[in-house]
Amino acid sequence: MLFRNMLIKYYAPAGSEGGDGGGAGGEGSPEITPEIEQIINDRVNTAVTGLKSKNSELLGKLKESTESLKQFEGIDPEAVRGILQRFSDDEEAKLIAGGKIDEVLNRRTERLRADTEKQIKAANDRADKAESFSNKFRDRVLGDAIRSAAAKAGALAEASDDLILRAKGTFQLNDEGEAVAVDANGDVLFGKDGKTPLTPLEWAESLKETAPHLFPRAEGTGAGGHKPNGGGSLKRSEMNANDKADYIRKHGQQAYLKLPK
Structure with a gap:
């Protein structure tokens, strides 16, 4: 009908609008036969069908694209491009x-070997520091044990360092922190x-014979010595440090x- 109306409008004879016949039914108007109308309708249907087909095709592709994009939801395109770029470079x-x-x-x-060596070196450094700290601690504990034993044996206070070195x-410290002679x-x-194992006290006592200078x-072997209960009453105020230590020891x-004081 669209093409028929166009034919009527554009192919009507000039002056037909005011002519004797008037309107579209006037004299000279093209005759629209059933055959022509059928041709026009077929052309229109063909055009419309093509548009519908193209439209359906475009809608199908749009739906397919939408479904494909769903798998990329939550992914930052810029980050992906950056990763791909770094990988390519x-x-x-x-x-x-x-x-x-x-x-x-x-x-x-090679990188793994270098990293492993670095870790091993760091572990060895920590072990060395721990061992150094342990040795210092052991030396201090052992020194205190020997110093205490030397004092009980009556050794001179100034001989402590010599006794600890000997x-x-x-002596070594066992796992319980006790001084053991080996x-x-x-x-x-x-x-x-x-x-019974040799104790620090018994060891210190034995040094009186091998290292008497400690x-x-x-008594009576040098100036200033005092003999207990001899030559008059002995007073604590008259005794020097060595006399006091020797008297207490005996x-x-x-x-x-x-x-007496």
């Missing part, structure tokens, strides 16, 4: 692309009874306190 990627797989493996192995060649092979040394001089603390 990466030297290893270029080597792999060039078929140089062995070179890539060698490089990665003790390091004989020989060159690490076997435990026993005391005079042959049954102890106060015997007679005990209580006997010393009983002496």
Whole structure:
């Protein structure tokens, strides 16, 4: 009908609008036969059908594209492009692309070896620091044990460092922090009874014979010496430090306190 109306409008004879016949039915108007109308309708239907088909095709592609884009939801395109760019620029990627797989493996192995060596060095440094701290702690504990034993044995106070140095060649600390005497092979040394381990006190007592200079001089062997209960009453105020230590070692603390001030 669209084409028929156009034919009527544009092919009507001039002046037909005011002519005798008037209007579209006037004389000279083209005759629209059923055949012509059928041709016009067929052309219109063909055009409309093509448009509908194209429209359906476009809608199908749009739906397909929408479904495809759903798998990329939540992905930052810029970040993806950055990763792809770095990968394309990466030297290893270029080597792999060039078929140089062995070179890539060698490089990665070298990096792994260097990283492992770095970790091992750091672990060794920590172990060395821990061992150094442990040795200092052991030396202090051992020194305190020897110093205490030397004082009980009556050694001179100024001889402490000498005694501690000597003790390091004989004593070690066990896992309980106790001073234990051992020989060159690490076997435990026993005391005079042959049954119990040698104690720091017994060891310090034995030095009176091998290193007498570490102890106060015997009474009457030098100036300033005093003989207990001899040559008059002995007073604590008249005794020097060596005399006091020697007296206490031989007679005990209580006997010393009983002496006149």
